[in-house]
Amino acid sequence: MITKTIAALLAATALSACAVGPDHVAPTPPPSAEAPFVGVQSAEVTTGAPVGQWWHLYNDTVLDGLVTDALRANTDLRIALARIERARASLRGSRSDALPQTTIDATGTYGRASESQVLPGYDREGRRVDGGLSVGYELDLFGRVKRGIEASRADLGAAQEDADAVRVTVVADTVRAYVDATSAGEQIDVAERTVDLLARSERITNARFERGLNQKLDVIRTIQLREAQAATIPALEARRDAALFRIAVLTGRTPQDLPDAVLSRTTTPDVGQPIPVGDGATLLARRPDVKAAERRLAADTARIGVATADLYPRITLGGSVGTTAVGATEVFGGGPLRWLLGPMISWAFPNQEVIRARIGGARADAKADLATFDGAVLRALGETETALSAYRNALLRKERLAASRDAASRAANVGLARQSRGEIDSLAVLDAQRTLAQAEADSAAATRDVAFAQVDLFRALGGTWQDAPAT
Numbered sequence: 281m282i283t284k285t286i287a288a289l290l291a292a293t294a295l296s297a298c299a300v301g302p303d304h305v306a307p308t309p310p311p312s313a314e315a316p317f318v319g320v321q322s323a324e325v326t327t328g329a330p331v332g333q334w335w336h337l338y339n340d341t342v343l344d345g346l347v348t349d350a351l352r353a354n355t356d357l358r359i360a361l362a363r364i365e366r367a368r369a370s371l372r373g374s375r376s377d378a379l380p381q382t383t384i385d386a387t388g389t390y391g392r393a394s395e396s397q398v399l400p401g402y403d404r405e406g407r408r409v410d411g412g413l414s415v416g417y418e419l420d421l422f423g424r425v426k427r428g429i430e431a432s433r434a435d436l437g438a439a440q441e442d443a444d445a446v447r448v449t450v451v452a453d454t455v456r457a458y459v460d461a462t463s464a465g466e467q468i469d470v471a472e473r474t475v476d477l478l479a480r481s482e483r484i485t486n487a488r489f490e491r492g493l494n495q496k497l498d499v500i501r502t503i504q505l506r507e508a509q510a511a512t513i514p515a516l517e518a519r520r521d522a523a524l525f526r527i528a529v530l531t532g533r534t535p536q537d538l539p540d541a542v543l544s545r546t547t548t549p550d551v552g553q554p555i556p557v558g559d560g561a562t563l564l565a566r567r568p569d570v571k572a573a574e575r576r577l578a579a580d581t582a583r584i585g586v587a588t589a590d591l592y593p594r595i596t597l598g599g600s601v602g603t604t605a606v607g608a609t610e611v612f613g614g615g616p617l618r619w620l621l622g623p624m625i626s627w628a629f630p631n632q633e634v635i636r637a638r639i640g641g642a643r644a645d646a647k648a649d650l651a652t653f654d655g656a657v658l659r660a661l662g663e664t665e666t667a668l669s670a671y672r673n674a675l676l677r678k679e680r681l682a683a684s685r686d687a688a689s690r691a692a693n694v695g696l697a698r699q700s701r702g703e704i705d706s707l708a709v710l711d712a713q714r715t716l717a718q719a720e721a722d723s724a725a726a727t728r729d730v731a732f733a734q735v736d737l738f739r740a741l742g743g744t745w746q747d748a749p750a751t
Contacts, residue, residue, distance in 0.1 A: 299423020300592070301585020304430070304578040307650060309657045314561035319668030324675055325737075328556035330566065334738045335455055338549040342541045343458050346531055350454045353532025357450055360443040367432070367439040374432035377418070377425045386411035412602020412618075419595045427585030434579035441572035444743065448568060450530060452739040456732060457526040458542075458549070463728035464520035465546030470724045471513050474717045478506035481696060481713055485706050498706035505710060509717050548727050551734055557668070557741060563660055566742035573656040577649035584646060587638040593627040660740070667740040671733040678726040681719070688712070688719040 320327055331337060335347050351357065392405040420426055482502045488494040527542065528535045557563075564570050599621040628635060695712040698704045 298421075299426045299585055300588040301423070301427055302581055304434075304581040306574055307577065307653055309560075309564060312560075313564065313657055313661060314559065316559045317557060317665060317668055319665055319672060320557060320559075322672050324554055324672055325557045325668065326554045327559060329562060330556050330558045330741050332743060334741075334743070335451060337551045337553070337555075338455075340549050342539070342545060343455065343549060345539070346458060346527060346542065347451055347454055349531040349533075350450050351447060354446075354450045354530055355532065357443065357446050360439075360446040364436070364439045364443055367436040371429070371432040371436050374425075374429045377428060378420065380415050380417040382416075383414045384412070385414075408604070410602070410604045412600055414598065414600040416596050416598040416624075419597065421595060422589040422592045424586055424589030424594070427582045427589065430582035431579045431586065434575045434582060438572045438575035438579065441568045441575060444568035445572065448739060448743045451743070452735050454527065454530045455549075455738075456735045457523045457530060458545075459728065459731040459735065461520050461523035461527065461542070462545045463548040463724065463731065464516050464523060466548050466727070467721065467724040468513055468516045468520065469546055470720045471509060471516065474720055475506055475510050475513075477692070477716070478502065478509060478713055481709060482506055484696065484700055485709075488702075488706070494706050498710075501710055502706070505714055505717070512721070548731050550727075550731060555671075555734070555737060557664070557737070560661060563664055563741060564657060567656070567660045568742055570653070570656045570660055573649065573653040577646060577653055580642060580645040580649050584639060584642040587635065587642045590628060590635045590638070591632055593625050593629075596624045596626075598622065598624055660742075663740040664737075667733065667737040671730070671737050674726070674730045674733040678723070678730050681723045681726045685716075685719040685723040688716040692716040 316327060319325070335343055387410045389408045390406070391408070395404065398404050418425060482499065485494055485499050485502045489496060489499050524538060524542065525535050527533075528538050558566075599619070601617070601619040603617050692709075692712045692715070695704065695709040698709075
């Protein structure tokens with residue numbers, strides 16, 4: 281009898297390779313999604329394979345250290361990694377459904393029975409010990425367990441891609457905050473140089489006033505422009521402090537623990553070379569949100585099979601062995617031994633409307649996941665093309681503003697020289713200095729905007745994290 285039962289178990293297990301429900305097929309983006317980008321027709325970018333740890337392109341050791349710290353200690357990333365652990369635990373639970381389920385139970389009691397329940401000559405009081413082992417194994421004839429494992433495995437993949445998306449955000453936010461802090465420091469330096477220039481003009485104007493060559497109004501106008509320019513410095517310092525505090529939060533530090541090297545930086549980082557961006561195919565292979573959407577679609581497709589399997593009988597082979605004894609010494613001795621072996625069948629039939637409703641819900645979830653995937657593909661392409669355009673035009677604006685600044689600087693220097701010789705009036709000099717101050721500020725802001733555009737482009741390109749530091 282036992283031999284026949286084992287044979288039946290093996291035969292049923294062989295049949296369990298068939299799983300109901302649809303098999304997941306990764307959706308295919310439209311062919312145009314994998315084509316070269318529209319915005320690569322310029323010298324600022326190349327079609328080479330994008331760099332995984334792109335922040336190294338800046339060749340800034342301070343920035344490298346901050347990104348490493350952020351990837352190790354950022355709180356948002358710790359949350360994402362905890363969700364990976366949860367998904368991994370759920371997968372272990374799903375895999376355990378494919379194994380025999382065992383239960384051990386034991387009870388020990390001491391009591392007294394009523395006189396009518398005891399045969400004459402037997403004690404009414406005594407100890408009673410009961411113990412047993414139960415084993416059950418579900419024959420996965422219709423793939424309920426198999427599909428459950430598929431769903432859990434896809435959920436784990438989605439959680440891992442979500443963590444990569446957090447890594448992309450954390451790195452981009454850290455680099456952006458660093459750029460904001462350093463560019464604010466650079467703009468402070470520019471503003472202070474402009475204030476010094478205006479102070480020099482003020483001294484010349486005041487000296488000419490004392491000799492009767494200028495009016496008092498000319499001195500007042502120069503002082504007003506110098507003070508207006510000096511008034512921009514506190515706002516820049518506040519922006520720099522805010523960026524430094526963001527860096528502290530992103531790297532898991534308190535503001536007091538920021539390294540001195542970060543506080544002293546006043547040069548805006550720049551890649552200084554064409555950025556490799558790849559094409560649409562490499563983009564979709566890198567973007568974590570696209571890959572996470574595909575994994576969620578796989579999970580919900582598998583759950584259709586889990587729900588569909590409930591339309592069919594669920595067969596479990598079970599057995600138990602145990603003993604009941606009066607007195608602890610008889611548990612493994614002369615106590616009566618019992619055992620049981622046989623299949624159990626459960627089937628929700630004929631009313632299966634609840635199951636079919638769950639199937640319909642699972643199919644609707646899969647449709648929503650497919651739409652989410654399509655949206656993620658379109659969003660990835662749109663964000664990348666937008667970032668490419670913004671970067672290209674930011675570089676062009678920076679180049680033209682730099683030329684404007686150089687011209688304004690030459691005009692201001694000529695004006696000061698001519699003013700000292702009395703060849704032009706102070707109003708023309710003041711206008712040239714006002715123009716220079718604005719050109720200097722615009723040029724410094726354009727440098728910051730280029731760095732921001734670079735970060736946005738790298739963020740849009742996604743990332744690979746095989747060598748990411750352990751958190």
